[in-house]
Amino acid sequence: MSQLSIVVPSRRSLDRGRFSLESALIAAEKLDAVLIVSDNSGDPAKAEWLQGLGGRVRYLHSTAEDAVANLVNALNHVETPFLMPFADDDAVYVLDGLPVADLSSLPQDVIGVRPQTMMWRDDAGVADVVTTNLDAETPSGRIQQYVNKTGGNNALYYSIFRSQLFTGILKTFNAHHPTRGAYCDWSFVATFLCCGKVLYDPALIYCYDVGQWNSAAALDASFDALLLQVGLPETARHYHEFLLFLDLHSLLGWRGLPFAPHDRGDGLQANIRFNLRVFCNRVARQPDLYPQEVKDAVVALGNSTDPETLFATILPVADSLRPGLAEEYRRYRAVLDDV
Structure with a gap:
């Protein structure tokens, strides 16, 4: 049974999102993961393409009007013990020749595995790389580690997390939060870190597009x-x-x-x-x-x-x-x- 689902709420058209989605599919094949795409783009060509990618891909037609609701639509179909959220303007890679973390053997005090996170800009290439373990023994210690290493962004969100924890927080937030704003992702990550450690896996690379925040x-x-x-x-x-x-x-x-x-x-x-x-x-x-x-x-x-x-x-x-x-x-x- 697969241990991991890569979860993609996707609003971009096929032309704009294909490269990112193809990188996620290749990563899913290498990791023996399920790729779940909740598509609210309304692009029929994209729907046809996704539905033709084989059994590893679970295509979901979505009428969600915002990103959080579209994500929750995908989360409703996660059946694996771990998941990784993925944005359809980013890219993810699995390096050949390096062993990937065995998710089934992670200690209970570890709630996630972070990839090597590359902050990417189309006009400048790789702007920064973050590879830090967040493994302090206390919630405050792990948050301090994260504050020291964020580089001003919240890219840790795009890591592998225990599905029960991630899904529980996001569904509860979506059902009850006063604004349901996408700006709240910082509070999700801080909550995750209060619940356990996040370890670095050098075999995984996540290219995080920071172009829209280049000033x-x-x-x-x-x-x-x-x-x-x-x-x-x-x-x-x-x-x-x-x-x-x-x-x-x-x-x-x-x-x-x-x-x-x-x-x-x-x-x-x-x-x-x-x-x-x-x-x-x-x-x-x-x-x-x-x-x-x-x-x-x-x-x-x-x-x-x-x-x-x-x-x-x-x-x-x-x-x-x-x-x-x-x-x-x-x-x-x-x-x-x-x-």
Whole structure:
């Protein structure tokens, strides 16, 4: 039985996505993996081509209107214990002559395997390569390792993960999150790291297309577009760490996560350190960007270190982005406590 599914939510036409999809198919053949493509492109030529690629490819016609829903459509058909999400503008390769990780023998405290990640730009080739193990013994240690090695992007998302963990988080998020925004992928990865280690496999190469983020202006424009898609204003870019704090705090309350209570506590404290305090420092450095009620909420946090107190105190800031958003997050947090 296959251990791995390569999961591709694909909106690009055949002409624009064929190279990427062919790389995924070759990788699937080398890894004895299933290739699942949820196609919402509406391109009949692409549908015909995918359906003619043989039994290793599972083609899914999709009417999903956004990337997260299209991904969940693919996740609904995963039957293997591991999966790897894949973007249809990237490429993935398996090096000949090197043994690949035996997924069936991974220790239980390992939740994923990362490829050699190459940051790629069409105009400049390989801009960076990341090969780091994320193997610290604590959630905060692994998040610190990731913060040190991100290079400003979230490419770790495109790694091999245990299917139950990845699918559980994404389906829960899709069903209940207040915005379901694609900008939330940072909170997914941080949650994964709170649950276990991610080891590096040198036999795998993932080429991550960073061309759309090749300047600060392009990065801002891309992030703004993700915010606008879900009804948040462009000014929400100044609240990124605040939103990440809310999202990670909420996800760490989900009872389906496979970790011990002390790891949950360590993850919650890491979230305060890496997200909430960073947001507070941003407000202090650039007060003109924020209304008075936001500055008052930051002051009200005081010196508290209790995660629930801090969450409740800072939550009203969400209404500065969209009226009623704070209450939507309260409901989201409550739902995660119950599912």
